[in-house]
Amino acid sequence: MIEPMDTGPEAPSAGEEDLLTRAEASAFLAPFGIRMKPATLARLWSAGGNGPPCRHIRSKPYYPRGLLRAWAMSQMSEVRTAAPPAARSRRHG
Numbered sequence: 001m002i003e004p005m006d007t008g009p010e011a012p013s014a015g016e017e018d019l020l021t022r023a024e025a026s027a028f029l030a031p032f033g034i035r036m037k038p039a040t041l042a043r044l045w046s047a048g049g050n051g052p053p054c055r056h057i058r059s060k061p062y063y064p065r066g067l068l069r070a071w072a073m074s075q076m077s078e079v080r081t082a083a084p085p086a087a088r089s090r091r092h093g
Contacts, residue, residue, distance in 0.1 A: 016066030019055065025063040032072040 022038035044051025
């Protein structure tokens with residue numbers, strides 16, 4: 001018997017699990033306004049920074065498309081109409 005595909009809201013859509021190389025990940029992030037060279041992605045990973053999550057296959061890094069999209073979205077703030085209060089107080093005092 002063939003199991004039906006899970007198509008609920010938690011199921012990854014087609015292509016979400018595609019693995020991208022660092023060069024492909026760099027190009028993928030550009031439309032989100034995140035411009036990072038492949039070398040920057042490598043540095044963030046090796047330094048334990050807050051870069052996007054990746055998998056390693058035989059020591060070569062690959063970025064799952066869905067996780068990369070989620071990480072890019074997490075880097076964006078909500079729409080703001082003014083600087084937050086803490087930032088305003090730094091400017092004036």
